[in-house]
Structures are given as structure tokens and as C-alpha cells.
Amino acid sequence: MATGTIPHIGVAIKTVRRAKKLSQEGLAQIAFTNRAVIGAIEQGKTDCPTELLYAFKKAMDIEHLPMTPAERPAYVELLNKWYSAISERDNDGAKKLHKQLSVIKLLPYDTELNSFFDMYECRMQILLNDFEPAAKTLNDYARILDTIDAIQRYHYYYNQGTLNLKQGFNENALDFYKKAYDMTAHGIEKSVALNFNLALTYERLGFFARSATYLEEALTLDTIEKGSVMELLLCNLLGMNYAFTGVLQRAKFFLDKAYKIAVNNDSKEYLGMVCINYGLLFRNAKKWNNALEYLEQALLYLEDGTENFFKANYNKILCMIGRRGYHFYSGELANMISRTKGNKDFTMLFASLEYMATLGSDSAKCLEKEVLPYLMEKNYVHAALDCCTVLMEFYKKQKKGRKTKAFEMATIGLTIQTKMHEGEVIV
Secondary structure (H helix, E strand, C coil): CCCCCCCCHHHHHHHHHHHCCCCHHHHHHHCCCCHHHHHHHHCCCCCCCHHHHHHHHHHCCCCCCCCCHHHHHHHHHHHHHHHHHHHCCCHHHHHHHHHHHHHHHHCCCCHHHHHHHHHHHHHHHHHCCCHHHHHHHHHHHHCCHHHCCHHHHHHHHHHHHHHHHHCCCHHHHHHHHHHHHHHHHHCCCCCHHHHHHHHHHHHHCCCHHHHHHHHHHHCCCCCCCCCCHHHHHHHHHHHHHHHHCCCHHHHHHHHHHHHHHHHHCCCHHHHHHHHHHHHHHHHHCCCHHHHHHHHHHHHHHCCCCCHHHHHHHHHHHHHHHHHHCCCCCCHHHHHHHHHCCCCHHHHHHHHHHHHHHCCCHHHHHHHHHHHHHHHHHCCCHHHHHHHHHHHHHHHHHCCCHHHHHHHHHHHHHHHHHHCEECCEECC
């Protein structure tokens, strides 16, 4: 971080004094000095002794404000500490440091430090789901994007990506994350968090092989801590992506690593997440009993009613249907449909299983006209692929050649999408 240009100390004192709505007499009174001394310092006629500057800062409650070049490194160190607290999800520590560092807003002419403060504050707000002020800050910076330096522009793109990702605007998120990633080719240090978020965005868009590419790269970065939760998350997502793309041996390799880290961290939530992906791995290998064993294990770890709990149940019922045929109807499925009425995503996912389990002319029509378009819109690629495969087989038995061909082509297209790797198909 550059040192920036700091005006004479008198300018800083005058700027802060006015922002605090203090007269020279008022400041002199609480700092135990006289108006003439303050006037001379503010006009640049005399330097400000260190003891008097400390008295001014204590009187105005701005101990952490860097008013001189010598104080700047300490503020930058606190900024870096704040950034780490935000990245590590230390919300209490981040909020405390935010309060201390917000004094920089009293010196608007220090655009460099203000920009870093704004970008870090924006990141904290996004992680706390406080989207409105974050969006306002980013909109303000969008107007001056060409005037800020590369590292600040990187943070702008990263924050825009995360804001869009958390709000479900995956295509927009991908666009911003790719701009941030492109900047790493011009001197910006590569980031595990950026690679992970890029991979997560590709995964949500159904491009599992592309997602795996960024995850593999993240695991090679020097900043990844072995045995950390971040390594666990990278390996778990890698295992899921390789399971989806049919690279099952590699999927198991990464899931085994993720499981070991989850055990060492004694985290039931992470163990449940990994077990879901083991279930997915064995489901794709059509080893239904192994898949069900892991999914039952996942449900023992996961809190009832959470997103991962419903995800485990979805995959469990899908395996039950896969093992006993699509005409098997599960009482558990009816229970899940009832329990997820307030969550449209899971309602539609479980509805797809119900229609597949009771497939006939009416349910095929509902699957085709209601459920499948929703799954495609939400980029639930594998759920959509399951629907297309079932509809293709159904219409084939019905001897409806045009519809059979349409769903055959849709099945091929979705299969290719899952294996896309920067425009190429992984063979």
C-alpha cells in the first residue's frame, strides 16, 4: 500500500476540528492549550509537538486516525488486521476494528486510505447480508472506477462479484469475479477466496469442470493453510464437481481429504456436507446401497430443517427411486414435499421426484411444463438432466418421436455442459 500524500498537520487538525464541530477555543479548552497555539499550527506557522498532537487526538477521540506520515503504517496494519477478521468470519472482531478505523472518514482528502476502508467495509456488509449500503458504495465507486488504482479496482470487482453471488445473480457475479481474476495477471496476488468463489459461481451455473479448474489452482497457492476449513471446503466442492462430471476416482480422492479434515475439526456440519457428496459419488456410480449409507450418515450429522438437511433427503429419495425404479413412491417424499412448502427451490426439486416416481401422461406434462423450466432457470443442471432423461424414456415408450428426440438433445446438451472446460469438453 502506497504512503499517499498527507498535507501539513495543521490542515488535518483543522479538518477534524471542523468535522467535530469544534471552534479553536473549544479544542483549546479540552486539549488544555490556548487558541493562539492552535491557530498557528493550523496556519502552518509552527509544527505541532508530538505531546500536543496526542492531546488533540485524545480530546477528539481519534487516537487511531493517521494525521502524520509516521502514523500511517500503524493504521495500515489495523486495516490488514480488519481485512483478516472479515475473511475469517470473526464478526465481533471485525465490528470492533470497523469502529476504530472509521475515523478515516474525518480526513476525506486521504482518498487512498478512504478507498481501502470503503472496500473492506463493503466486504463486511456483504458478508453480514447488509446489501443496501454495500450496493450504494459500489455504485458510487463505479462512477470513478478509472481513477482508482489497481488493487482498489480489484476489491471493487471482488465485492461486486460477492454481492451478486449472495443475491443469486450468478451470471453477473461471474462477470465481476472474472474481471478480478484477470487482474492477477497484472501484479495482483492470486487469492484462495477469489478462486473458491469463482468455482462456486461456475458450479451454480452448472459448469462443474470449469469449477474444478479454479479449485485445483487454489489448492496450489501458498496462502492455503493445510488442514484448514478453507482446504476442507475446496476439497469438498472439488469432490462434488468431479462426481458430477463422472471423474469418480478423483472425486473420492478429494472427498477423502475433506472428510479427514472435517474429523480433525470435529465439525458435524462439515461431516454432513462431505457425506452428502459421498452419496452423490456413489449415486452416480449407481451403487445405491453405498450412496444411501452415506446419506443416512449425513442426516445424523445435519441439523433438521437446514438447507443441507433437505439436500441430503433429496439425494436419499433419488437413490431410493434409482434403486427400486421410478414407479416406487416414497412416504418420505410426501413428507419432504409437505415440509418444504415455504422454499420454492426444494419444493420444485421434491416435486420433480414425485412426478418421476408416479410417471404418467399427467405427471409427465407437469414435469415438462412446470418443473423442468424452473430447474433450468435456477441452473439445477443435474436435476434437470434427470428430468430430461426420464421424459426421453417415457416419450420413447409412448412412441412420440418428436418429443423423444427433443429430450434426447436436451440430455446431450446438459451432459456436455457439465463437462465444459473453457469451451472444451473433458474426455
